Amino acid sequence: MIGHAEKAAPFAANEKRAHWHDQALWFVRLKRDRQAESIPEWEELRQTASAIKAHTLSRIADYLEEFERNATNNRIQVHWACDAAEHNAIVHKILADRGITRLVKSKSMLTEECHLNPYLEARGIEVTDTDLGERIVQLRHEPPSHIVLPAIHLKKEDIGELFHKELGTQAGASDPKYLTEAARGHLRQKFMAAQAGLTGVNFAVAETGGFVVCTNEGNADMGTSLPRVHIACMGFEKLVPRSKDLAVFLRLLARSATGQPVTSYTTHFHGPVRGGELHIVIVDNGRSTILGQETFRRSLSCIRCGACMNTCPVFRRSGGYSYGYTIPGPIGSLLAPLRDPKNFASLPFASSLCGSCSDVCPVKIDLHHELYAFRQDMVRGKRVPLAKRLAMAGMSYVLAQTWAYRLAGGLMRGIVPRMPRALVYGPWNPWGRQRELPPMPRHSARGLIQRDLTQKGAK
């Protein structure tokens, strides 16, 4: 298992780029703040959103049945998949039965989670990701590094080079407008040639039997109104009970995600395109197990806005790939080890526990508390390296015994300033790799207070 810190090292090594990444995401966070402040009932909205999700999950089976009934009445064909393999097989069968070999996709983190693209490509289907950021990373044979901003780890020069090679743009050209125009032309051809479109689902509504997809680019709309076949894939947790619940979530989503009041297109599907067919695949893939875990079930409320990533000091400085999972950042640091505790044991530690994620989360997932709870599980389950466990055991002993604490403090103040630098900042001090220790104070707080009291007594 390679830990988060090791995977973050190459990203952090390019200081200029890491700094740009940090600032770019912080800028999105500030835009989010401005939008949040423009809505006086913002906190009430978050509270309501959180409660709607909790309620829905508490009765999710009933709501799914209601959704299925109403969707079927809307001539939507409903499929169910227990896991990624079944999901991929269902999608492939729909395509194969109709002889479809060209598919356009709009953003769907679920299909990333299921590794749908390689599955379909191995079976002779051309899959084109049509969100610009996703198309960029697809052409680079990379996964997205952020769930809302898939290519945020790249600079325009990287993309210019890529497009020169793949789309024949001018060598050295890196103007975003020029590159976007080139992608528009390239992807229009793909849209025109596609025989089916696949989308994710932002929200599905039990009461109406339909669902909503949000994009700024309009790629989901192109991909679902030109071809005859539309396949939508959703985790069951995307469901809300009533259409009026959409108002709550749509008011929160774009504002939290990118600091916009709403996305350019918020599309409501309640039936197939004229003369076509509409399929929806409802996926579990481990989610029902998470539902059974009291401490962590709230992570299922996530609406994938990405706000916790934009605000996270660790994500901003380590990049999305350091998490090694489809969903990075604070929420990914929960979801990944929930799925595979052995391989993702380091992720709950990829956090400063500053709580910024919980502060911005539109559905009020208590992210940093859950990460903390997970750390405790990890230590108890011995999934933490031995050195770290020993260090923690040592620290908890020292902090619990007055004499040991006093002695350790005295030794530190006395010896560390006299030690040669090479000894203090040796390989045994990873903390000091990019940081300086603060200067050691001459006296302990206890010593200072005692001296103070003695002086007062003397007067």
Next chain:
Amino acid sequence: MSSRDSILAALRRNAPATSPLPEPPAGIVYPDPAKQFAEAFTSVGGKFVRLARREDIDPELEKIEAYAHARKIASLVAGIGRSNVDLNGLKDPHELEGLDVAIIAGEFGVAENGAVWVPGSALGPQRAIFVVTQHLVLVVPASELVHTMHQAYERIRFQGLGFGVFISGPSKTADIEQALVIGAHGARSCTLFLVG
């Protein structure tokens, strides 16, 4: 057991005790919804034009450069615009490619975010029109503004709707270095006439 039944059974087994379903909050009320709408629509890259009368639309359309030079125009608003594309004659939505301007009626606008509700019935025979067209013009009656999305969803009837979309400005992306570029896949410009 089918996948459906085993998923539902697992969910019933693992679900926590039922918690209450709250009502959405009342939502902000703007002193001047038209002003708020105009600001929001402009902030998302749209062009907002307020007109007193329906008759003012045609002359105003000519001022849009893309319209003035357009070769193919399709209007879905009766009596408005120099429509020269017979939408009912199209056999397939792909034939919309090359359309320069589409003029579409929005049912109502939402002040808080500049979104316009366009039901499938306003899109004519091929719903792809709003996104395939190079430029989009929306016409919304000034009397049909709501404050927030809460009121919006009180108005929308999903029964028999099939399709509907909130459009807020032109198509856009910021996927290259966070630089905003208007005109990603859909309309390169979106002009809104608020009439009355």
